[in-house]
Amino acid sequence: MTGLNLHLYPSAMLNESRLFRIGTSLQESGCFTATHLVGISGAGLPAREEIASGVVIVRIGTSADGASRGRLRRLLGLAGWMPRIFRRYGREKVSAVAAHSVWMLPLAWLLAVRTGAILVYNPHELETGTPNMRSGRKVVAQTVERLLIRKARIVTAVNQSIGCWYAERYAGVEPLVVRNIPRQEPASARLRERLGLSPEPFLFVHTGRLTAGRGIPQILAAFEEMSGPDDPMVVFLGDGPMKADVERASERHSHVHLLGPVPAHEVVDTIRDADAAVMLIDTESLSYQYSSPNKMFEALSASLPILSTPLEELQRSLAGMNTEAWRLGSVAELSEIAKLRTRADVAKFREEWPGLPTWDSEVAPLVSAVCASVGRTGEGR
The missing domain is CATH 3.40.50.2000 (Glycogen Phosphorylase B;)
Known part of the structure; x- marks a missing residue:
């Protein structure tokens, strides 16, 4: 040695x-x-x-x-x-x-x-x-x-x-x-079980640190507009400086949920029973323009489509796939596009998605x- x-x-x-x-x-x-x-x-x-x-x-x-x-x-x-x-x-x-x-x-x-x-x-x-x-x-x-x-x-x-x-x-x-x-290991329980949710609601997930630059206020605002029984929900999985904001929103609105962080190697298995991920990255800085966040690879490893603002590395990872239905032209579209996504859209994505390497x-x-x-x-x- x-x-x-x-x-x-x-x-x-x-x-x-x-x-x-x-x-x-x-x-x-x-x-x-x-x-x-x-x-x-x-x-x-x-x-x-x-x-x-x-x-x-x-x-x-x-x-x-x-x-x-x-x-x-x-x-x-x-x-x-x-x-x-x-x-x-x-x-x-x-x-x-x-x-x-x-x-x-x-x-x-x-x-x-x-x-x-x-x-x-x-x-x-x-x-x-x-x-x-x-x-x-x-x-x-x-x-x-x-x-x-x-x-x-x-x-x-x-x-x-x-x-x-x-x-x-x-x-x-x-x-x-x-x-x-991400390295992956089985989780003790998945999102819906941890939250006590039935299989019916369409569920978005946001993983990672709850901090500025990740569109958390915009995501909260969009899902606070949801009110109908068929409207989608969002769960934030993580911790950070903006945790209190998410907690307050989850207390006021039944379509917003918060789950504390889980071990990094259990994240992928924990989120597998979500339907899709949501990812808003502030691309004002060059580093963020070129970023490929952990949350992106966690979602893709779980075979989840990602409702996202344009991100070069996400498009590179999805090369050859038709993902226009999941692309946000602007943050203002988030609420409306989230409502339009269906399980058929998810199934189509999973049929085309070849998966990531280990x-x-x-x-x-x-x-x-x-x-x-x-x-x-x-x-x-």
Whole structure:
């Protein structure tokens, strides 16, 4: 075996499903002694938490480093956090170190230089095109990425659109595309059973974090208009800053429901008895224009059609299918189009839908590239 496989991301590592899947798949390859997912500690969270055989979350720092303390406190926390990471791992036998955001690239590069490990850049989106990348912050992020991205042995992208953007922006960089195909396991109960709903109502589902930029107010407004027994319902599966808004709507309107989050690997099976998904993405930022949200792949893995605003990567995934009935020209159409969808529309979609590959097949090129770079063959797979 070689050495450690490090993944750096400045979060409390609670629901980082993509990072967890990548780390676990790499550890399962047999190419590393252990995989450490290194994040920031939080109140009540263990400093070490094993989430799979050989895959350990390592939380370093104090709860004051958390994002909830405000931007300045967070920046000060990160300024102290990164040297602690370097001191912790700078003398370890490390074979690969992966930065999961542009802000982790400098630390990951320094650790790679110090330990002789390969550097991997695994951005979770188009890093410098997010809504919070403005003015000086954007300039710094672009500079960091421009200076260090070519030092990475391997660069990944979450979809083809973002992969092409990186390839065009940085000559010589050819990202491996690893889409967020969910790993699936049976759920203890599905949506209708959990909510006490009969099979009759046409049921839309919205999965993922309840936060801004995902059209939640517009979805609530549309389904609050539903009143008839044959009108569709919507259930939100998740948690987040806008949970209270959804709770209030669910208390007032019988066509709006809220279900708390379930483990990431159970989401697909939980939503299988819904009829369709609803997905509104604010595409004002370049990163969101090119996005392929987890909720998209969760719905498609459950063979659910998606009532959605135009999204390039959704259309790419549905290439060759006639999905005009599920496409929103504007958010204002949501209520009316939702009412027009029928089980016959769902059946037609499922007849045409070829399905998605498994996560293991999707991540296989990355596992092979990493193992080859650290001198192993991935014999554990």
